[in-house]
Amino acid sequence: MTQATDPFNLAAQELVDLANRITDADPEADPWDVADGLLAGAIHYWLFSRQPCGDPRCEDCEPVSTAEHRMVELQRWVQQFAEDSEYYHAPTDANVGRA
Numbered sequence: 001m002t003q004a005t006d007p008f009n010l011a012a013q014e015l016v017d018l019a020n021r022i023t024d025a026d027p028e029a030d031p032w033d034v035a036d037g038l039l040a041g042a043i044h045y046w047l048f049s050r051q052p053c054g055d056p057r058c059e060d061c062e063p064v065s066t067a068e069h070r071m072v073e074l075q076r077w078v079q080q081f082a083e084d085s086e087y088y089h090a091p092t093d094a095n096v097g098r099a
């Protein structure tokens with residue numbers, strides 16, 4: 001895998017690398033717990049980054065101008081990143097037909 005250099009891909013790659021380091025260092029670590037911790041940290045940082053600037057007429061901040069607006073925006077990103085993931089569908093999904 002090539003090393004990402006742009007901030008978006010670098011952050012995504014480093015987060016996956018971190019998860020792998022944690023589970024490699026502790027084989028007893030539950031990957032679900034690791035993933036939940038990563039998600040909690042990612043959401044914390046995302047919300048930190050989306051604090052509105054304080055100008056009530058700022059068009060850039062309009063989509064994140066309230067907690068409710070930020071949650072709509074966050075859920076939109078979650079949906080998009082999930083659908084973009086190669087793991088969005090799993091071959092073991094309950095709704096996958098088996099012939």
Ligand SMILES: [Zn+2]
Binds near residue numbers: 054060061
């Ligand atoms: Zn603003």
